[in-house]
Amino acid sequence: MTLLREALAALQRRDTIVLASTVLYVLAFILVPPSIRGPVFILSLFPVGLAGGLYGRRGGVLAAFVGIPVHGLIVLTGLAELSSLSLGGLIVGTGTLLPLGAGVGWLTDSQRALRRTEAELRVSEARFRTIFEHAPIGITFNPHSQSTTGRGPEASEWTWNRRYEEIVGRSTEAIRQARHGFTHPDDHAEQESLRACTTLIAREGYAQSEAAIACEGG
Known part of the structure; x- marks a missing residue:
């Protein structure tokens, strides 16, 4: 048929x-x-x-x-x-x-x-x-994440949108050369800790368990 x-x-x-x-x-x-x-x-x-x-x-x-x-x-x-x-x-x-x-x-x-x-x-x-370039917030993008390649991302692989460059006041090339060197001193320790946690999660995985409260209150 x-x-x-x-x-x-x-x-x-x-x-x-x-x-x-x-x-x-x-x-x-x-x-x-x-x-x-x-x-x-x-x-x-x-x-x-x-x-x-x-x-x-x-x-x-x-x-x-x-x-x-x-x-x-x-x-x-x-x-x-x-x-x-x-x-x-x-x-x-x-x-x-x-x-x-x-x-x-x-x-x-x-x-x-x-x-x-x-x-x-x-x-x-x-x-x-289009979404990436015209986003009203700063965005960084790396297509080769550590979770898929097993290695840390290189500076040359990162891409920043125009809003991110406006926020930090640096060009793409300047950001690549400085990498994370322009982080404010008050935020540097937190950024390094977050980066270490992210690397550990990508390498060993991440699991989380939590208890939920039912609608009846149980």
Whole structure:
């Protein structure tokens, strides 16, 4: 039923081009003399490849199924008449067209998935960059955290948004060179303690347990 629904939907979309090209090929084979049916078989690969290239694996397989009976007879040019159906021709035709349609379709699907993923990543990155740059508070960002790499972040890996630079009154390069040297003396001890705790948590993990008070007061 799924294949039937896809076939019906194809008639309402541009799939009609692929199906029409396959049907025209079938009609052309019926009308051409047996002596030139062999070259015509080569042309039969076009609509199947076109279907796979435009509509993926399902489109290629569907187009292959449309012409398989006639395609099989073409392979055995001169050995089979149109009035008889050659099992060998069907097998050869099926073995030729189905892998072609499925293979071209698989490449198309893979490329589409790759392009879609890249587009989603670009949109996500642009959204993050916009939020990061226009945040009203100072933000630091390091993509290689110690919890994933097992090492401390390097100064060159940190990124600061513009608001952070305005708050500390230093450029990005100056912040990288000074690192944490511009911390106020009153906050230095607390910052070092917090940094040590963060490093310990990233290295050994962190767990916390607490008791909760139910709504009834228990």
